[in-house]
Amino acid sequence: MWRHKITRAGQVSIPAEVRERWGTSTVLIVDEGEQLSLRPVSENPIEALRGILAGKARSDITADEAKRLWRAEDNAAMERKWREYYGE
Secondary structure (H helix, E strand, O other): OOOOOOOOOOOOOOOHHHHHHHOOOOEEEEEOOOOEEEEEOOOOHHHHHOOOOOOOOOOOOOHHHHHHHHHHHHHHHHHHHHHHHHOO
């Protein structure tokens, strides 16, 4: 844990050991109400996604079938959340 001052320009420094471990000089700042979260992000998000879906493609179904399956899964998830929230 580190404690840092915020400069007049609104800047805060991130310790070198953290920056080196993250391997990036770009962060995502998330305002969570009572606190801020910093998350390392790739400097080139498109390049970071390359290969993320490798081996996940299905050639045995059409795009329309894939959309139908996704919608069915999404509807089922929403139904589960509804029942969990309303206790039905």
